[in-house]
Amino acid sequence: MINADIRHLALGGKTILGDCKLQLSGGWTAIVGPNGAGKSTLLKALAGLLPFEGKVELRGRELSKWSGRERARALAWLGQNEASTDELLAEEVVMLGRLPHRAWLAPPSAADVAAVERAMRQTQCWEWRARPVNQLSGGERQRVLLARALATESALLLMDEPLAHLDPPHQADWLTLVRERAAAGATVISVLHELNIALQADRLLVMDAGRTVHLGSPEDAATRDALQQVFQHRLQMIELNGQWLVLPAAAPARISNVLPLHGRRHD
Incomplete structure (x- = not known):
């Protein structure tokens, strides 16, 4: 599904990533590592949001050769500190996830409306669909943004700290959603600081100092050893x-x- 060989990525003249390689197809991969390891930057590079030296391939084709609409259909993004949508209703925010499926200025189709309702019910935010986002709590807002990503219905889902502001029951709901998406054939990649949840992923991608250190199952002793090493035991x-x-x-x-x-x- 996605192959990456990122040799160098710098921001503000400072090297953030170097020698990052991965090959993923299906299942759920959690990216973990200490603060400053480059986890969020790597995820942005995989989404095509940052320039870098190297290449990222999606379905065997370099991501840079996909049109914006093709890429928006192929992958869904949930990032940190996204641009404000406070003036929109919750349902309108989720409908943004359907824009790649619609012609320019075309109204939502029946399929769009159904996908939005389905995603909002999955994240338990359908009941406040008519409320402005600025009236929602941090956790409620996060569930709306997750619904927006799900509404895209893409085969690749990239999420940067998706559990921010979510209480433990809704973190458990997120875990169920991720497992369902992976079981349906999607590739899910998430940056997580919650290691106990990350250890339930199919794979851990362990990072440190801007490099990918190890990729493996949590059941593999080498994966756990790599985790101990980057967190200095x-x-x-x-x-x-x-x-x-x-x-x-x-x-x-x-x-x-x-x-x-x-x-x-x-x-």
Whole structure:
């Protein structure tokens, strides 16, 4: 689905990425690493939002050779700190995700309306579809923006810190949505700081200092070792009921003492 070989990317004269390579097709990949590792910059490069030396191929064709409309249909984007849409109603924001499917100035089709409703119901924001975005909380707004990305109905979904402002139940809902999209054949790539959720992905892309360090399954010991390395071994990793979990290395003794009763530690 997507292949990348980014040799150099600089912003403001400062090198941000170098020697970033990946090849992904289907499933859910979580990009993880410490602050400043280049995670968000890499995701923007994959979306064609930043210039760089190297190439990104989507479905075997260089992304730079896709027209803007083709690219907008092929991939959906959910970024951080996006341009304000406060004057729009929630439903109007989600409808923006359908623009690549419509002729210039054409009104929404029945398919557009159905896709918007479906996406808003999936993210549980349909009930406030007629409310201005500036009347929504941060978490509610984030669910509207997620619905906009889903409404595009693309085979590639790129999301930069999609769990920002979401409470734990809605983070769990997001996880369900991602798994459903991946099961349906989509390729999902997300930048996450929530390591315990990232460890539930099909693959982890571990980054450090602007480089891709490792790509592998969370079940692979080499992946967990790479994660420990980039976080300078400041993590505790345990296996609990078949799922790997992360705690700070300085977790309180009352937590550490009970873990061996239920899980296997990997420091």
